[in-house]
Amino acid sequence: MASAAAGSRKSAAPEQEPSAKKRRYALESVDKYEQLDVIGEGTFGVVIKARDRRTGNNVALKKFHGVPDFDAVRIEAACQHACRGHPSIAEVKDVVADAKTGDIFLVMELLGNSLRDEIPYARPEHMVRTMMRQLVGAANKMHASHVIHRDIKPENILISGFGMLKLCDFGSATFVNPPGKPYDECRIGTLPYTSPEQLAGKHCYGPAVDMWALGCIMGELLTGAPLFGGDVTEEELHADLSKNLGDIIDELRFEVLPELSPAAGEFFSGLLAFDPEKRMTVAEALNHRWFAEDAKKAEFAGL
Structure with missing residues (x-):
């Protein structure tokens, strides 16, 4: 009976996990932005100039190479967001995803050269x-x-x-x-x-x-x-x-x-x-x- 109870507990977990992940990882679509040109590339991925389809404003999309580590992206966005409002810190505006490829993008203000x-x-x-x-x-x-x-x-x-x-x-x-x-x-x-x-x-x-x-x-x-x-x-x-x-x-x-x-x-x-x-x-x-x-x-x- 103990084994049956343990098996019951184990089988219950997968039913709860997908919904929890869905709440955690639910991101808006990158399709909100028209991707224009690649303007930078590094070990992390690429930076793409894009246009916000709703406002017409230009932004920068930071796209990560490979399968993204969402926790790492979340920490990066959270740290940058915590420093928002300072004129000498680039603003992060959003985190979006491509549902087809699984790519994750940070949406930031568009700036010039480094x-x-x-x-x-x-x-x-x-x-x-x-x-x-x-x-x-x-x-x-x-x-x-x-x-x-x-x-x-x-x-x-x-x-x-x-x-x-x-x-x-x-x-x-x-x-x-x-x-x-x-x-x-x-x-x-x-x-x-x-x-x-x-x-x-x-x-x-x-x-x-x-x-x-x-x-x-x-x-x-x-x-x-x-x-x-x-x-x-x-x-x-x-x-x-x-x-x-x-x-x-x-x-x-x-x-x-x-x-x-x-x-x-x-x-x-x-x-x-x-x-x-x-x-x-x-x-x-x-x-x-x-x-x-x-x-x-x-x-x-x-x-």
């Missing part, structure tokens, strides 16, 4: 300060929303028609764990922008990984080339940073970038502190004198 397309030359300090203020603002919104991006790099920063920078691609993003709770992944993201603690294989980290990546981007904007990476392994890069980070930053500040202001040098060094506990937080960055001095100049000029 910062990678525009970066191969050194920029003056005042221009870098304007760009970094936008990126630090985006990080502030993310961290206040308990989200860490984990893959901030020039390819994931798009430029709007008005020249504004917009952080996008939250495919590696996650909600912040409580202190001491490890993440499943440690070395996630792109090598030249990966923090020392992640390179060391630590699974307990936090928003400081995004601040490191912003420091790497600041250096790249100032010099026109990536600061780290190249033809090295993760272990080799970590060893190099462990031994030589101070010398690398000093060489950049005093030999490559001799005209960099003291405030900018402080800001740069603060973002690239090897120890995440000593690394500049987003709140410290927003209140740093590098930004404050610029605001005072604008106020004095009546801007």
Whole structure:
């Protein structure tokens, strides 16, 4: 009788499971959008320019390669949606599906080129300060929303028609764990922008990984080339940073970038502190004198 009861319980589960899945995975049709041109492609899939048939507005559809992991798509959309409303974060509008193929699409605002397309030359300090203020603002919104991006790099920063920078691609993003709770992944993201603690294989980290990546981007904007990476392994890069980070930053500040202001040098060094506990937080960055001095100049000029 016990076996019969167990068999009865097992047979009841499949009758409930399909309806539960249907509620969870029910998505509107991608047919709401007229697909126009492929405008980008990466390891995740492709980005397609499309037109919303209801409004006539153009949007971007992020289509994932292969059989999509709906949980991963859901987390990506949830992290990006949690940061909605910030002018320097790309807006995710919807998640839709193709009923025939099973493809899942993120619907996002349509933007221009990535910062990678525009970066191969050194920029003056005042221009870098304007760009970094936008990126630090985006990080502030993310961290206040308990989200860490984990893959901030020039390819994931798009430029709007008005020249504004917009952080996008939250495919590696996650909600912040409580202190001491490890993440499943440690070395996630792109090598030249990966923090020392992640390179060391630590699974307990936090928003400081995004601040490191912003420091790497600041250096790249100032010099026109990536600061780290190249033809090295993760272990080799970590060893190099462990031994030589101070010398690398000093060489950049005093030999490559001799005209960099003291405030900018402080800001740069603060973002690239090897120890995440000593690394500049987003709140410290927003209140740093590098930004404050610029605001005072604008106020004095009546801007």
